[in-house]
Amino acid sequence: MGLDCIQFCGSECGEIVQKTFEHPLDLAADEVAVRVTHSGLCGTDLHFLKTDMVLGHEAIGIVHSIGSDVSLVQVGDRVGWGYPNWTCGRCDWCLRGEDNYCPNWKIYGVSDLDQGSLSTMAVRKEQWLFKIPENMSSEDAAPLMCGGSTVWTPLVHHVRPYHRVGIVGIGGLGHLAIQFAAKMGVEVVVFSATVSKRDEALQLGAKEFYVTKDVDDYSTLGTTKQLDRLLICTSAKLNLGLFYPLLSPQAMIIPLTASDGELTVPYFQTIRNGFSITGSVIATRFMQKEALEFAARNGVHVIAEKFPMTLDGVKGAMARLKDGKMRYRAVLSWDY
Structure with a gap:
């Protein structure tokens, strides 16, 4: 038996669909199950509307359960995640602290297509989860995970x-x-x-x-x-x-x-x-942590429109994003 979860997914016709998924309770040693509370929307999400996958990659949630080797987070911690879910730790890029250029990484839209932030629950690797500062709201934190x-x-x-x-x-x-x-x-x-x-x-x-x-x-x-x-x-x-x-x-x-x-x-x-x-991609793990702490310490706030994490809410937010009407980020939440 697992947990019944709701997911909002892309489809071949570009229509956002709601699915029910039974989330297994058994985790790999380095995996963490996170109960999603908030998700930001990113322009990248629009590129995957015609892909059969769970959408969203700017997540904030509460740790529900952890694998046997997980030590960086505990059950009940508020955490966030962004684009990557795993890096190899062995390539030249990882070894010199530039894991955001790992050629072997598992990222949103390429792997783990059954895990996304527009859902009630997701399983992530411990290495790319980040604790959210206590004085930062989840509405501020979600868009910082990618944007x-x-x-x-x-x-x-x-x-x-x-x-x-x-x-x-x-x-x-x-x-x-x-x-x-x-x-x-x-x-x-x-x-x-x-x-x-x-x-x-x-x-x-x-x-x-x-x-x-x-x-x-x-x-x-x-x-x-x-x-x-x-x-x-x-x-x-x-x-x-x-x-x-x-x-x-x-x-x-x-x-x-x-x-x-x-x-x-x-x-x-x-x-x-x-x-x-010069091209630039998302932050390394170290820099992502520092970005959150800098934003919390210096009062960086997100200007966002808020939507409920429902099928209508997801569709409405995506439509505003696609039409260029969003001012300036969208944040969806289950406790809207």
């Missing part, structure tokens, strides 16, 4: 306190990037197609705000000083060459949203100015 770690990682790796950092787009990623960067002491400059977001961007910590809609020459925006780093936090396809007049020599451009298509930039200007374009 938050996506912007945190490049800020820690590539940004110094004396840099001017441009953030393109105020959405699920951008509003978190502004807060993390500002709390780090960085001078934040925001670019948005929507003038209505100016006050909000400044309240979140931005020092400057520029509207790019219908502007063909960004050198006319009137920025006060060149930018050292540029984080692309919008899913809209951009002509990155438009930003080149705003960048300092050896500036770095960091695209962060998962998108299809080709990335093209002006060839000679890239070489002449020493610009670099």
Whole structure:
């Protein structure tokens, strides 16, 4: 006998369906059964609507039971998880502490398709579970398990306190990037197609705000000083060459949203100015832990719309996310 659980899954036709699943009570030695309480939604979830799998990978829940070798968490702990569920621990990337690049990892959408955060229960490997700080709400914590770690990682790796950092787009990623960067002491400059977001961007910590809609020459925006780093936090396809007049020599451009298509930039200007374009993925285990603790310590909060963890709630949240109407993350919960 197992536990009867509810799961919200993708399907071949793209329709979200509700399933009932009997969760086995026997766990592998390194496994943890988590009773899900909250789940964030990420743009990546949209890519798997036509896959027969449990959706969701920004989870917060309570430890229900643990395997015989589990020592990092206990029954009753509040924990979170994100994209990965397992890394090998033996490859060069794992051995040098960059387990987020493990070529053997098991991740959302590729493996463990019967385990996701849009459910009542999920089984996860101990190594990629994270305790949630006591002073952090589950509504804040859920989106930090993927969206938050996506912007945190490049800020820690590539940004110094004396840099001017441009953030393109105020959405699920951008509003978190502004807060993390500002709390780090960085001078934040925001670019948005929507003038209505100016006050909000400044309240979140931005020092400057520029509207790019219908502007063909960004050198006319009137920025006060060149930018050292540029984080692309919008899913809209951009002509990155438009930003080149705003960048300092050896500036770095960091695209962060998962998108299809080709990335093209002006060839000679890239070489002449020493610009670099750097990819970045989610945080390592160490950096994920640090991101949660930094956010809790410095008051980084998620602006989110809340939905019940029901079939109608999941469908409604997905529809708003797909239509680009979410402001700025979605959080679903069983105790809505």
